[in-house]
Amino acid sequence: MERRRLEAQRQLEIIKRGTVEIIREEELLEKIERSLQDERPLRVKQGFDPSAPDIHLGHTIGLRKLRQFQDLGHQVVLIVGDYTGMVGDPSGRSQTRPQLSHKEVVENAQTYLDQFFKVVDRERTEVHYNGEWFSKMSFEEVMKLAAKYTVARILERDDFSTRYAQGNPISIHELFYPLMQGYDSVAIRADVEIGATEQKFNLLVGRDLQRDYGQESQVAITLPVLVGLDGKMRMSKSLGNYVGIAEEPAEMFGKLMSIPDELIHPYFQLLLPLSPEELSEIEGQLKDPQQNPMKLKKRLAFELVSLYHSQDEAQEAQEAFERVFQKRKLPEEIPVFQLKWDEPTIWIVRLLTLTGLLSSGGEARRMIKSGGIYLNGRRIDDIDLEVPLEGELLLKVGKRRFLKVVKG
RNA sequence: GGGGAGGUUCCCGAGCGGUCAAAGGGAGCAGACUGUAAAUCUGCCGGCGCAGCCUUCGGAGGUUCGAAUCCUCCCCUCCCCA
Numbered sequence: 051m052e053r054r055r056l057e058a059q060r061q062l063e064i065i066k067r068g069t070v071e072i073i074r075e076e077e078l079l080e081k082i083e084r085s086l087q088d089e090r091p092l093r094v095k096q097g098f099d100p101s102a103p104d105i106h107l108g109h110t111i112g113l114r115k116l117r118q119f120q121d122l123g124h125q126v127v128l129i130v131g132d133y134t135g136m137v138g139d140p141s142g143r144s145q146t147r148p149q150l151s152h153k154e155v156v157e158n159a160q161t162y163l164d165q166f167f168k169v170v171d172r173e174r175t176e177v178h179y180n181g182e183w184f185s186k187m188s189f190e191e192v193m194k195l196a197a198k199y200t201v202a203r204i205l206e207r208d209d210f211s212t213r214y215a216q217g218n219p220i221s222i223h224e225l226f227y228p229l230m231q232g233y234d235s236v237a238i239r240a241d242v243e244i245g246a247t248e249q250k251f252n253l254l255v256g257r258d259l260q261r262d263y264g265q266e267s268q269v270a271i272t273l274p275v276l277v278g279l280d281g282k283m284r285m286s287k288s289l290g291n292y293v294g295i296a297e298e299p300a301e302m303f304g305k306l307m308s309i310p311d312e313l314i315h316p317y318f319q320l321l322l323p324l325s326p327e328e329l330s331e332i333e334g335q336l337k338d339p340q341q342n343p344m345k346l347k348k349r350l351a352f353e354l355v356s357l358y359h360s361q362d363e364a365q366e367a368q369e370a371f372e373r374v375f376q377k378r379k380l381p382e383e384i385p386v387f388q389l390k391w392d393e394p395t396i397w398i399v400r401l402l403t404l405t406g407l408l409s410s411g412g413e414a415r416r417m418i419k420s421g422g423i424y425l426n427g428r429r430i431d432d433i434d435l436e437v438p439l440e441g442e443l444l445l446k447v448g449k450r451r452f453l454k455v456v457k458g
Numbered sequence: 459g460g461g462g463a464g465g466u467u468c469c470c471g472a473g474c475g476g477u478c479a480a481a482g483g484g485a486g487c488a489g490a491c492u493g494u495a496a497a498u499c500u501g502c503c504g505g506c507g508c509a510g511c512c513u514u515c516g517g518a519g520g521u522u523c524g525a526a527u528c529c530u531c532c533c534c535u536c537c538c539c540a
Contacts, residue, residue: 419502
């Protein structure tokens with residue numbers, strides 16, 4: 051008995067780490083205790099919005115938390131929001147999302163799962179589509195669900211109220227999103243749901259609905275939102291300030307090296323499994339003016355690439371980075387483009403667009419004018435340049451795009 | 459249903475008959491400086507072998523020598539009233 055209590059306490063401590071809020075902590079402790087007593091794992095829910103199938107580092111905060119639950123013996127229940135996807139989560143959105151076809155949802159779900167299981171244990175995961183229950187709902191049941199919440203409460207939400215205040219359109223079906231997500235918790239009898247802080251409202255709706263449907267309410271756990279590479283906005287694919295966990299090692303490494311210094315510590319803290327001691331050591335080094343933060347950034351990049359790829363690949367990525375950007379040498383591997391061209395020479399602007407390096411002649415002209423184009427190591431300043439097509443040509447666009455061109 | 463305000467280039471937003479490929483800001487790209495950091499400064503930011511031409515200002519027509527700007531119809535959004 052006493053032993054169980056201690057074990058529950060221990061689990062709670064682990065789960066608590068890195069969270070912003072647990073609503074409510076006492077309930078969680080009680081649930082864990084009961085779970086130990088009945089030998090029934092907690093059902094920890096996570097939803098997935100199929101309009102955004104790629105997992106980036108921002109998502110891994112939640113995924114790592116799920117993994118922790120699994121390591122403590124609990125069950126993850128992933129919900130593919132094929133029906134909610136038809137609505138589109140209004141959280142953090144200023145606009146209505148486009149609706150997806152069923153085919154797109156299924157394809158995206160597959161992509162998502164492949165990445166999801168890089169962090170989360172497949173064995174302890176149950177996957178459901180919320181169409182399983184929503185497609186069977188009668189209109190009467192939909193009305194019953196809709197009757198459980200009031201417009202004022204839904205509009206309390208920051209994103210709705212902001213949109214409303216700014217005079218932006220909100221469609222009626224969007225108001226259903228929180229209800230649908232909440233109902234998912236009813237359908238799968240969730241004990242816990244986790245989400246980023248912006249998900250708090252949706253998580254709380256789940257609690258209310260479960261109670262209304264005669265179930266015990268889930269515990270809502272919120273986690274910090276990761277700031278993106280720009281250092282300002284939340285990490286998101288649509289803002290282009292993200293690092294996908296499926297990205298190539300070199301790409302991942304490079305992107306991480308470009309983060310502003312202020313993000314070094316939060317990234318270590320939120321993305322890597324480090325002990326509090328290690329973290330405070332890193333903090334100390336960051337404050338020390340003798341230390342170049344770049345070193346820590348390299349370590350961060352190295353460890354993250356190791357985590358999602360391998361140590362060897364991280365090592366390679368680091369060497370490639372140092373070579374290309376710090377020593378300004380050529381990368382070891384440069385993609386080769388087979389150019390089909392019959393004339394003995396080719397106009398530089400045409401060359402740049404035909405190889406796909408730049409999308410239009412106008413862009414190529416501009417790039418040349420601003421000094422961003424190198425041919426065989428020499429900067430080009432002549433827009434009318436005719437390039438003789440002999441052997442191998444080496445093109446460089448900006449700092450990081452290289453291409454070898456051969457006649458083919 | 460009645461009344462009012464709007465829809466402009468990736469986003470915000472000015473323009474309200476020619477001088478408009480369309481101010482300004484943001485994002486983005488390139489250059490300088492660097493630690494591929496931030497900050498800063500500079501340039502670019504529809505297409506075209508580009509001192510010229512072509513396609514853009516919700517959609518379709520029309521008026522005019524000339525329309526993002528005026529007129530008609532349609533679509534969409536917001537606000538007030540019912």
